[in-house]
Amino acid sequence: MRAGKEGRSELGAVPLVSALAASLDDVDARRALTARDLQDVLSGIRIPIVLLDSDLTIRFFTPEMSRCFNLVETDIGMPLWDRIGLASDQMLGTDAGHVMQSLTPVEREIESLGGVCYIRRIFPYFSSRREMVGTVIAFVDLSDQKRTAEVLECARAQAEASNVAKSRSLAAACHDLRQPLQNLVLLQELLAKEVVGDKAEDLVERLDQALGNMSGMLNGLLDLNRIETGSIRAEYEVFPICALLHRIISDLVDQAEARQIALEVSPCSMFVRSDPQLLEQMIRNLLSNAIKFTKRGRVLLGCRRRKGTLSIEIWDTGIGIPEDQLRNIFEEYHQLDGSARNRGNGRGLGLSIVKRLGRLLHHPVRVRSKFGKGSVFSIDIEPSYRELPARHDISSSSPIVYLVNHDRELRRSIRNTLDHDGWVVEDHENGASFLQAYKPGCDACLLIDTDGPGMSGSTVLSRLQDLGHSIPVIMMARHGDVATTVAAMKAGAVDVIEKPIHSSELLDGVARVMRLVRMSDSTAGRSDGSADRIPCFTRRQQEVMQRVLAGHPSKNIAVDLGISRRTVESHRASIMKKAGVRSLPALARLAIAGGW
Incomplete structure (x- = not known):
């Protein structure tokens, strides 16, 4: 452990004491310097210092040694380890002996019998003929530094406790807000069935967008809160990046087409080591932002190798970012201008989440942009050249x-x-x-x-x-x-x-x-109880399921059945949940097993 600035300046006086002690030892060369002169110099030093000879007996000590360690005049000439005031420093004799043998200083933090903490430093001193004649031991009081450290630790603990309390309050508030928000969504759906006329329908559509923004903001706040509290932990695995990129593109292609933007992905055959879910969230947020802020042109997602690093890059021909705002865009609620906010293009949380997930995964996030021309966001990730850990166990016949x-x-x-x-x-x-x-x-x-x-x-x-x-x-x-x-x-x-x-x-x-x-049974395992789950669907769910399996989009299903598109999506979610499946192909397998 090292002392503070004051402690170091005090230790800086110790070489002077060593030089004076050496001068005392060389009586023939410096007769003018008497023991009394040396004692006067030592008395003016306000730190505890003791001088030992080669037998580790006490030769001199400063007055501060009397105050701090109860040394008295009669202790001069006595062995060091016999002093009661130094009894708590059990390593003192060992360290002093080590310095005598190795001629290298030793520094250690100790605590006196009175409970005061010191930095204790022992180093050799030499005569003018460069002969080692003893050691100097100096003690620097750490009380002020300890008190400062305790105050800082207390403040840190209070700040952490406050953050935890705020995080819990935020999570509870978001949870409490979800129920009235869900009620608003249901009321909006009921209202959508009753209103007639373009103006009323436009208001209902705007209400739907507002509710979607509210839901997105709550989700964003909860994500930030979970990252800050450490609730989100990275689970690393090795996987091909290409599949993840294609999945994200597939999910966002409709959004790009609605804005008449070309959305492209560049193939990449590399494997990476990361948390696939968290990495996907990062890329998805960046790509969604690129689409939102691109009025015309295209958005490109791809990878580039850079000196042992794989850079996942999102290029766009959007509005760009002013140079003076590049540092601020990753802050919470930061948006480029009022027009972007009015269009509902973002809540200012997505990039903040990306930055924090990047820190969690140790994937640096970079951005470069030219205002009015477009931007490039990059996620730097280490590629993996190792094999995937999981392996199948079929047989040795090499199918x-x-x-x-x-x-x-x-x-x-x-x-x-x-x-x-x-x-x-x-x-x-x-x-x-x-x-x-x-x-x-x-x-x-x-x-x-x-x-x-x-x-x-x-x-x-x-x-x-x-x-x-x-x-x-x-x-x-x-x-x-x-x-x-x-x-x-x-x-x-x-x-x-x-x-x-x-x-x-x-x-x-x-x-x-x-x-x-x-x-040797191509139908084995095909019937896993799926057929038994078909009758549990309601009549409306079966009607929705028939049309979904026929490839009809939700919008057309809503028109056919006279219900809202949101209601269709709700039925689809219920069908998937009841069937215990997560994808439409799995739902198709269930339907075929049930004889549909």
Whole structure:
């Protein structure tokens, strides 16, 4: 431990004492300097200092030693360790002996019998002939520093307690606000059914937007609160970044199309180590912001390698950010101008959440922008060159996963994912190439796109059936393409995976199908109680489900059934919850198992 500035200045006087002691030792060279002269000098130093000879007996000490450690004149010439006032310093003799042998200073924090804390420093002193003749021990009082540290610690503890109390109050307030907000949403839906006329409908639509903004603000506040209190913890795993980027693009493409903005993603075959959910939230917030603040042009999401780092970048041709505001945009509630607020383009929380999640994940967030031209937001993340930790456990017979996809980069990413999980993969650019190379007789499954060029997945499946081959097929379908999903399942596909593909869903699906292969029963496991769950749907839920499975959008379903779009979405959520599924392909499997 080190002393403060005052303590260091006091320790700076110690070399002077050492020099004086050396002068006393060299009597022949400096007869003018008497013991009395030295005693006068020592008496003027207001810190406890004691001089020992080579036998560690006391030669001199300052008056402060008497006050602090009860040394008296008769202690001169006595062994150091016999002094009662220094009895609490159990390492004093050991440290002094070490200094005598090594000729290097020793510093230690000690506490006196009176409870006072000191920095105790021992160092050797030498004669004018550079002979080591003893040691100097100096004590610097740390009482002021300790009191200051205690005050600071108390203030820190009070601040933390205050923050915890505020966080709890904020969480409770947000929770309490959710119920009246939900009531407002229900009332708005009822009002939407009753109002007639363009002006009234416009007001209802604006009310719906206001409620959505309120809900988003509550969610943002809760996210910030959870990050600040440490409730959110990073759970790292290795995964392909390409699947995550495609999933985000798929979710936001409708938003971009509504604003007539081109939304593009650049393929990337790299694996990264991060928390996929938190990283997705960061990218999603940045990409959503880019879309909101881009009036025309395009938004591009992609990756770039920079000196051992993978930079996930979001480029836009939007309004840009003034240079003097680049430092402020990550602060809570900061918005660029009043017009942005009036348009409802943001609540000023998204970028703050991104910045804090970046600190949590150790993923630095950078931004560069040219006002009126556009911006580039970047998340720097360390790529992973290691294998995924989880591996399947099927058998040692090396079953084959045939992969058919015309997108070279996506095909490479899928192959890398399967390779890392230990599967033997044979990939093909199209269905014709696969059919020509396929050799039946070994354990295998086929992973194929539903709408590949030249020969679709359904066509390949039909050809396999015509040839009498019973290889199980996993179809890859576009996100939300329920009609294609249902058609694929009815055509004989064992499973359907939505694009963009998540690594966990891909690996789980392949492992599940390979287990079916080993059981030699392509229908095993297909009926998991799903059929028994169909009758529990209400009549209205069954009507909604029929139209969802037919591929109808929520807007059309609302018109067909005479209900609001929000009510349709509510029924869809209830159906998914009752069925215990999270995706439309899973819902399609349930429906087929139930004989729909």
